[in-house]
Amino acid sequence: MAGSVPPSLQLQSLAALGERHPDLVVEVAHPKIIQESGAEILRYADLLVGSPSALADQTTEQQLLEASHRWSHAVFVARGALWGTEDITRLDEAGGLQSLRVTMATHPDGFRLEGPLATAHSTRPRTVLYEGPVRGLCPFAPRNSNTMAAAALAAPSLGFDRVIGVLVADFSLKDMHVVDVELSGPPGPTGRRFAVHTHRENPAEPGAVTGSATVTTFWRSLLGCCQLPSKPGIHLC
Template sequence: MAPNSSPRRVGVLGFGRLGQSLVSHLLSQGPDLGLELVFVWNRNPDRMAGLVPPSLQLQNLAELGERHPDLVVEVAHPKITQEFGGGILQHADLLVGSPSALADASTEQQLLEASGRWGHSVFVARGALWGTEDIARLDAAGGLQSLRVTMSTHPAGFRLEGPLAQVSCSAPRTVLYEGPVRGLCPLAPRNSNTMAAAALAAPSLGFDGVIGVLVADLSLADMHVVEVELRGPPGPSGQSFAVRTRRENPAQPGAVTGSATVTAFWRSVLGCCQLPSRPGIQLC
């Protein structure tokens, strides 16, 4: 921020582990970075008691615009972006912390239309996706043929819905889902965000072409493992360019969000605050 510029006003939706960390950073470091926390909203406002100053607690999401935010950060649940994202963009840029919301095609279209109408950006946090820029550059150059993202952790770290919630995870390693990311996001909305970020980084494949694999592994009680495998089309010799990465992210037992992801998200907030508002969806 330039010395004489006004602070960038930030609102936070969600007060789970990620939201609490973000609020703490904004209160302690924000003023020195040109950032001002203007509200915190949570579906259960009781969780904010004693932790968020009453003046910063937003009780009614419909009154968000009265706080005049420049950036609203969603770290609550994909349904918040699906239900309120378009309205938020009327007032501010939106940083989506639950990109699995965009697996719903109507939500993606609604956000794009609202972004274009009001001139505000839709930022998407890369979260635990390693090599985001490399994937995006390869895809833009036409060099990406396949992309597969595998998320493995202890079953206590999953928050599953629908038929996946009924699957038994008594075996040492259980593959819960393998298929297009679009089909996984509604069943594991809080555990598929890395895969959703990959689908957005590789629009030539998108939610229908990027393959997501969700694995319950009883040996990973304190860790989330994300493996990314990509391959390009065969070259003149018949060989294909290929990359495989493995990211081991320490996590508290039963936690949805790993420790390194919390740090990465704060960097995403700082990153998008340095970018100009412009219509469209962009990873940060």
């Protein structure tokens, strides 16, 4: 912040947050911020979570919910690169969602992986690094699983344990992030299922974690949550 933010506007310690009387705190740094300080922030302000992968940790999610209701502040979660968020939620609420799968593919340089995924090697042009429940992916790809985490929040009947996340390293995607969302409902009277498949290509600087269009989407989420009522709970925006 030095040189770009006046010292008077810099907060050196979250312990002094209450002295600033904020309306909204925006997190865009790392899920650890939410896990370590999210509940305390809610004591003083609404919170916009830019790293929804933090909520894959059940203790963190519960702490945020309890703090939100205790202090009557809202937890807003940015949808990021997830296309069709409202449609997914409406279908889920109507009992029409049976499966949801989110695949994110980009060049290996665009990943910031931890744990066992950090040592995974992409020896082929296209390699699946992970395929399974989103809850199992978020701790090892905290900055590359936010779209999948948003999907889990958009479909609470499936949640982090039943929404499937797929992380793909693709050497051909040097300047692009590709997100595929596939969902289906239960069989109808004819035995056929309702199904949707969206394919999103998001330009990105080589090696970037976030695509260019996602920045605009986050800005719209920020403006949108400022117009929503501050009511307890976790709300996608």
